[in-house]
Amino acid sequence: MKKRTTKYSDLSKPQLIKLIEEMQETFYQEDIDKNERELATFPWIGSLGQWHWIVETDRLLFNERKATNLGYKREEIPDEVGFEFFTSKLHPDDYERVMDDMRNYLMHESDAFEVEYRIQTKDGKYIWYYDRGTTTKEDENGEVLTISGIVFDITKRKVLEEELRESNKKLKQLVDIDELTGAFTRRYMLDKIENEIQRYNVEKACFSLIMLDIDHFKLVNDNLGHNIGDTVLKDFVEIVEKTLRKKDTLSRWGGEEFIVLLPDTNLSKAVKLANEIRIELNHICMKDAGIVTASIGVSNYYKGDSTDSAIKRVDDLMYQAKSDDRNCIKY
Structure with a gap:
């Protein structure tokens, strides 16, 4: 049976735009899958994989480990996720700082979106993430269309840093x-x-x-x-x-x-x-x-x-x- 092909000349402009967006998302997902296969064999301790944020539609594509690491099951992750899915779980003391960092990046006031923050797990505890992203697509005016990045769970490092701070504090008390x-x-x-x-x-x-x-x-x-x-x-x-x-x-x-x-x-x-x-x-x-x-x-x-x-x-x-x-x- 011969496979039917789409005649693009028969499509309206809105239909063409929708088709292109669907194709872009498919390409992004394929790119994510490819990167995840590479990351699986790359020794980056704590890596939770890559993410891609399509700014205009607020569509966030990411490795599910970024969410399952917070205690959510795969079926609990919505099919379509926006930026707020994660920002709503930020620690109150970190929220404005993370938002400012992203705003500054979108306004071209910084070279990269790079931030450490505490994020709440499903059971109410907080763990530490490190996020770094950069523009992978922009329009003819230089406006950011897509940001791609990678996220790490840095909780163990933060725990060690806190233990070191406490040790130094006790040592200083012994001296002072x-x-x-x-x-x-x-x-x-x-x-x-x-x-x-x-x-x-x-x-x-x-x-x-x-x-x-x-x-x-x-x-x-x-x-x-x-x-x-x-x-x-x-x-x-x-x-x-x-x-x-x-x-x-x-x-x-x-x-x-x-x-x-x-x-x-x-x-x-x-x-x-x-x-x-x-x-x-x-x-x-x-x-x-x-x-x-x-x-x-x-x-x-x-x-x-x-x-x-x-x-x-x-x-x-x-x-x-x-x-x-x-x-x-x-x-």
Whole structure:
């Protein structure tokens, strides 16, 4: 039996356009099948295959793995899918960013559509996708008609990145936070003071330092034991921190010595704050140790000071207080 052939001359213009569109979609699907066969043997970990978005009709052709990876069965995927099938499942915090990236690409403001995002699975969980696409067809005016791309499941990589961030965060805490008292470490304070000096050089923003040394702390350890001594150190930090402002920084300088950085604070304000700390210490009875006082030095930053010279001056003032009556302030 002879196969019937279509006489294109008998077709109307709308029929011809429809036929051409159907042929284009057939070619795209054949291209997808060809690429999927190639991808099956290509070692791209996490690849979910290619996709093609026909912009004008909002027709999205894609490897079904892009959807089945989200927990949907093949029969649950509509025969015709638009861009919104996937964008409606984007994490709320990622939606605008993905939309902006696509809009920028369509307006020729970027070289490629390239974005990472969280997308919701059928059971409500979120996994990570990486999408990258580029124009494969455009009209005579340069308007994008078809974008083709490839998508990857990068969830495992994102989990590893988050684990690495958490590990780095814990490591930074070990470096920056004194394990016993919860105050910042000496190293952290040195960096903070250096930053304040740089800020002074640019903005002329003054700052001051307070150095505190717990009076007769050796007697606490010798007479009451190191466990009580540790408790005194922790209680001391808690009392001082309650007196400080949010922008101030307290660090353990060594042993029973502590230093406070006061940004945007001149000498008179620093002395006032130091006296508030001294009075607060004199009014709180620490468990088993009674009233614990401190010898305090206060100094502001002078133009030309280095970190070392600024610290030495406040340290010398603190030792003057310690050499005199203790439980006092020298500035």
